Amino acid sequence: MHILSACDYPTTPWKNGGGTTRQILIAPPGATLEDFDYRISMASVASDGPFSYFPGVDRQLLLLDGKGLLLQRGDGSNSLLQIDSQPLAFPGEEAITSQLQDGPVTDFNVMTRRGRYRQQTERLTVQGKLNVHSDDEVLLLMLAAGSTLEVYREDGRHCQLRTHDAVWQALAVGLTLFSAEGADVIVVRLNRQGAA
Known part of the structure; x- marks a missing residue:
C-alpha cells in the first residue's frame, strides 16, 4: 500500500x-x-x-x-x-x-x-464504514472531498488520507474505508487487457 x-x-x-x-x-x-x-x-x-x-x-x-x-x-x-x-x-x-x-x-x-490496460472509475460516498473488494492488478483510491478518510487493509496495515491524497496498491487486497463525517471517494481499478 x-x-x-x-x-x-x-x-x-x-x-x-x-x-x-x-x-x-x-x-x-x-x-x-x-x-x-x-x-x-x-x-x-x-x-x-x-x-x-x-x-x-x-x-x-x-x-x-x-x-x-x-x-x-x-x-x-x-x-x-x-x-x-x-x-x-x-x-x-x-x-x-x-x-x-x-x-x-x-x-x-x-x-x-x-x-x-482497461480501466474502471467510480465515485463513492463513504459515511461510516465501507468495504471495497479488489481482485484488481492496480487499485487507487483518492479522497475527493471530506476532511479525512481512514483506509484499512486486510493484513492490518492502515493509513489516513486528507483531501486529494491517494493510496494505491498493486495487489488484489480488499480495503475497508471509514469516515465519521462523510467523504467523497474516487476508486480507480486498472487491469491488463486480456487478463482474467
Missing part, C-alpha cells in the same frame, strides 16, 4: 500547452505522455479550449470542484460534467472542446493505453 500526498504531486504541462496538470500516478515509472501504459492526474481548468489529442488512449473524466464543465463532443453532442456526475468515458482521439460554466474547475483524469 503506497500513500500519495497531494502536496507531492508533480506539475507538468498539458500535451497541447494550454495549461498544467498534477500527476498522481503513471506507469511504467519514468514514462512520458507519449508512452505511458496508464496515467492518473488532476488539473485546474481556468479557460475554455480544446482537449489534448491522445490517439490510442481511453479516458475517463470527472469533476472534483467547480460549477461545471461543458464538453462539446466530436459527434456534435454535448456532455455536462458536474460535481455529482459519474465519470465520462471517451476515446483520447475524439475532438473535444471544453467550456467553463461558471468559473474555474478541477478535474480528475484517468488514461489507459488501449490494448494494454
Whole structure:
C-alpha cells in the first residue's frame, strides 16, 4: 500500500500547452505522455479550449470542484460534467472542446493505453464504514472531498488520507474505508487487457 500526498504531486504541462496538470500516478515509472501504459492526474481548468489529442488512449473524466464543465463532443453532442456526475468515458482521439460554466474547475483524469490496460472509475460516498473488494492488478483510491478518510487493509496495515491524497496498491487486497463525517471517494481499478 503506497500513500500519495497531494502536496507531492508533480506539475507538468498539458500535451497541447494550454495549461498544467498534477500527476498522481503513471506507469511504467519514468514514462512520458507519449508512452505511458496508464496515467492518473488532476488539473485546474481556468479557460475554455480544446482537449489534448491522445490517439490510442481511453479516458475517463470527472469533476472534483467547480460549477461545471461543458464538453462539446466530436459527434456534435454535448456532455455536462458536474460535481455529482459519474465519470465520462471517451476515446483520447475524439475532438473535444471544453467550456467553463461558471468559473474555474478541477478535474480528475484517468488514461489507459488501449490494448494494454482497461480501466474502471467510480465515485463513492463513504459515511461510516465501507468495504471495497479488489481482485484488481492496480487499485487507487483518492479522497475527493471530506476532511479525512481512514483506509484499512486486510493484513492490518492502515493509513489516513486528507483531501486529494491517494493510496494505491498493486495487489488484489480488499480495503475497508471509514469516515465519521462523510467523504467523497474516487476508486480507480486498472487491469491488463486480456487478463482474467
